[in-house]
Amino acid sequence: MKIALALIASFFSVVLITENNGPVLQDPDQVLQIQKGIDNNLFAEDNEKCLVCHGEPYFELADTATGVIRNRLMCDDYHVDRDEFYQSNHWSFACTDCHSYDFEIFPHPVSTRLEEPYHCNDCHGYDEQYARYQFEEIQIEYEESVHAEIDGFSCWKCHDPHSYEINIRNSTSLGKTILYDNNICLECHANFDNFQLLTDKEEIKVIDSHGWLPNQSAHFTSVRCIECHTGINESILVAHKLLPKDKAVKRCTECHSSESRLLATLYKFQSKEFRADVGFINGIILNQSYVIGANRNIILNVLSFIIFAGVILVIVVHLFFRIIRRA
Amino acid sequence: MTRRLYLYPVWIRIWHVINAILFLILIFTGVSMQFAGSGGEFSLIRFDQAVAWHNVSAIILTFNYVVFIIGNVATTNSRHYRIKKENFWADLFAQLKFYAFGMFKKEKHPFPVTYEQKFNPLQKISYVLAMYVGMPVLIITGFGLLFPEILVQQFFGVSGLLITDILHITMGFILSVFMLIHIYTCTLGDKPATLFKSMISGYHEEHE
Numbered sequence: 001m002k003i004a005l006a007l008i009a010s011f012f013s014v015v016l017i018t019e020n021n022g023p024v025l026q027d028p029d030q031v032l033q034i035q036k037g038i039d040n041n042l043f044a045e046d047n048e049k050c051l052v053c054h055g056e057p058y059f060e061l062a063d064t065a066t067g068v069i070r071n072r073l074m075c076d077d078y079h080v081d082r083d084e085f086y087q088s089n090h091w092s093f094a095c096t097d098c099h100s101y102d103f104e105i106f107p108h109p110v111s112t113r114l115e116e117p118y119h120c121n122d123c124h125g126y127d128e129q130y131a132r133y134q135f136e137e138i139q140i141e142y143e144e145s146v147h148a149e150i151d152g153f154s155c156w157k158c159h160d161p162h163s164y165e166i167n168i169r170n171s172t173s174l175g176k177t178i179l180y181d182n183n184i185c186l187e188c189h190a191n192f193d194n195f196q197l198l199t200d201k202e203e204i205k206v207i208d209s210h211g212w213l214p215n216q217s218a219h220f221t222s223v224r225c226i227e228c229h230t231g232i233n234e235s236i237l238v239a240h241k242l243l244p245k246d247k248a249v250k251r252c253t254e255c256h257s258s259e260s261r262l263l264a265t266l267y268k269f270q271s272k273e274f275r276a277d278v279g280f281i282n283g284i285i286l287n288q289s290y291v292i293g294a295n296r297n298i299i300l301n302v303l304s305f306i307i308f309a310g311v312i313l314v315i316v317v318h319l320f321f322r323i324i325r326r327a
Numbered sequence: 328m329t330r331r332l333y334l335y336p337v338w339i340r341i342w343h344v345i346n347a348i349l350f351l352i353l354i355f356t357g358v359s360m361q362f363a364g365s366g367g368e369f370s371l372i373r374f375d376q377a378v379a380w381h382n383v384s385a386i387i388l389t390f391n392y393v394v395f396i397i398g399n400v401a402t403t404n405s406r407h408y409r410i411k412k413e414n415f416w417a418d419l420f421a422q423l424k425f426y427a428f429g430m431f432k433k434e435k436h437p438f439p440v441t442y443e444q445k446f447n448p449l450q451k452i453s454y455v456l457a458m459y460v461g462m463p464v465l466i467i468t469g470f471g472l473l474f475p476e477i478l479v480q481q482f483f484g485v486s487g488l489l490i491t492d493i494l495h496i497t498m499g500f501i502l503s504v505f506m507l508i509h510i511y512t513c514t515l516g517d518k519p520a521t522l523f524k525s526m527i528s529g530y531h532e533e534h535e
Contacts, residue, residue, distance in 0.1 A: 212375075214378050214382070217476060218476065252373075252374035252378070253363045253364065253374045256360070256374055257363045257364050258364065292360055292361070292472075292492065293360055293361065293362075293363040293374070295489070296362075297493070300493070300496075304500050307500075307504060311504055311508065312507075315508075315511050319511075321431055322430075322431070325431040
C-alpha cells in the first residue's frame with residue numbers, strides 16, 4: 001500500500017528543477033490525496049542525512065585530525081522536528097529541493113550557509129496551479145504590512161516551511177485552527193526572547209494590552225489575532241496586511257453586528273449560508289460560536305415585533321375606551 | 328371616604344425602585360447590543376458601553392433579587408405570592424373580564440385590595456411567573472453569558488452559548504413586555520397616578 005502511494009506520489013509530482021537544484025513543485029491537489037508521513041516521502045532516506053544532525057537537539061562535531069568528538073547544541077533556528085516536518089505542507093519534499101546539494105559537505109562551507117533561502121513566491125508565485133491561492137496578492141499585502149518594515153522578517157517567521165500546515169482551508173475544528181494560528185503570533189508577541197531578535201521595541205504584554213476586551217479569554221479562544229489586526233481583503237483567503245497597533249479593530253460592532261467582519265475573515269471559507277434571508281442572520285457563525293449582535297433569528301425578531309406591537313395596540317384600545325367611558 | 332392600607336413596607340419600595348431602574352437600563356442596553364449595526368447606526372449607545380452598563384446593572388439586579396427572596400422569606404410578604412388551586416381559572420377569568428368589560432361598566436372590582444390580598448389573581452400569577460420563573464432564568468442565563476467558559480460547549484449539536492443567549496433574550500423580551508403591561512395596569516387605580524404614589528408612600532388608597 002505504502003509503495004503504491006509512493007508510486008502515485010511520484011507519478012503525479014510535477015518536477016520543476018530550477019538552476020540551483022531548486023524546489024520540486026508538486027501538484028497540490030494530488031499531494032493532498034496522499035496520506036502525509038515519513039513512510040510516504042520518497043526522499044526520507046536522503047533527508048535522514050540532514051536530519052541526523054538537524055533533527056536532533058544535539059549534533060556531533062568531530063575533528064578528523066585529532067579525532068576529538070564533541071556534542072554541540074543544535075540551535076533552534078536550524079532544528080527540524082521530523083514529526084512536524086512530515087505532517088507539514090512540505091512533507092513530501094527532499095531537503096535538497098530547497099537547500100543546496102553543497103550542504104552534503106560537512107562542516108558546511110560558509111558560502112553555502114549564506115545562501116539566499118527561497119521565499120514563498122519563488123515556488124508558489126506566478127504558477128497556474130497555485131493561482132487560486134493568490135500568492136502574488138499575499139506578497140503585495142505582506143509588503144504593506146508592519147512586518148515588512150522589520151529587517152530580517154520574511155514569510156518564514158510565521159510560516160516555518162519545515163512545520164507549517166495549512167489550517168483554516170481544511171479545518172474540521174475551528175477551535176484548533178484558531179489555537180494554531182494564534183500560536184504563530186504568540187511565538188514572538190508573547191515570547192520576548194524571540195521578539196527582541198527582530199526589534200528593539202518594548203516587550204508586549206498581550207493580556208494587559210487587551211485588557212479592554214470583555215470576556216477576554218472567550219475572545220482569545222474564539223477568534224484569531226488577525227481578525228482584528230489585519231485589513232480585510234476580499235480577494236485573498238487570509239488577510240496578510242498586518243496593521244499598526246493603533247489601526248487594529250477596537251469597535252465592538254465591527255464583529256458584533258449583522259454586518260460582522262468575521263464573515264469576511266474567520267468564516268470566509270464556510271460562508272455558504274452567508275446572510276440567509278430566513279433563519280439566523282450570519283448563520284454560519286453559529287456552527288462553532290455565537291457572536292452577540294451578529295446572530296439574530298429573523299423569525300424570533302419578527303415574532304417579537306408582532307407581540308410588542310400587539311401589546312401596544314391592546315393598551316391603546318383599552319386606554320381609548322377608558323377615556324371615552326371615563327373608567 | 329378614602330380607605331388607606333399600608334401595603335408596601337420600606338424594603339419593598341426600595342427594592343422595587345432599584346429593580347425598576349435597573350430593568351430599564353438592562354432593556355435599553357440589551358436592545359442596543361442585540362440590534363447593533365456595524366457602523367453603530369442602530370446602536371442606542373456604544374456597544375462597549377452597553378456591555379459595561381448591562382453587566383454592572385445585571386450584577387446589582389441579581390443582588391437585588393436575592394434581597395427580594397430573603398425579604399419574602401423573612402417577612403409575611405410571601406403570602407401574596409401563594410396561588411390557590413381552587414377557582415384558579417374562574418378567578419383569573421373574572422379578573423380578565425373586569426379589565427376587558429366590567430371596569431367600563433363601572434362594575435365593582437371582583438377582588439378588592441385588602442391587607443391579606445394585595446394582588447388580584449391576574450397580578451398574582453403574572454408576578455409569580457415573573458419573579459420565580461422569569462427572573463431566575465434571566466439571571467442564570469445572564470451569568471452564563473458573563474462567564475461563557477462555564478457553559479456546555481455543545482448541547483445536542485447546538486452551541487451551548489447560542490441556547491443560553493436565545494433563552495436570555497427571549498426571557499428578557501417576555502419580562503420587558505411584562506414590564507410594559509405592569510406599568511399600564513398601574514394606571515388603573517382611582518386616578519392614573521394613584522398606584523404610583525402608593526409605591527412611594529407605601530399606602531394603598533381608594534375611594535369606598
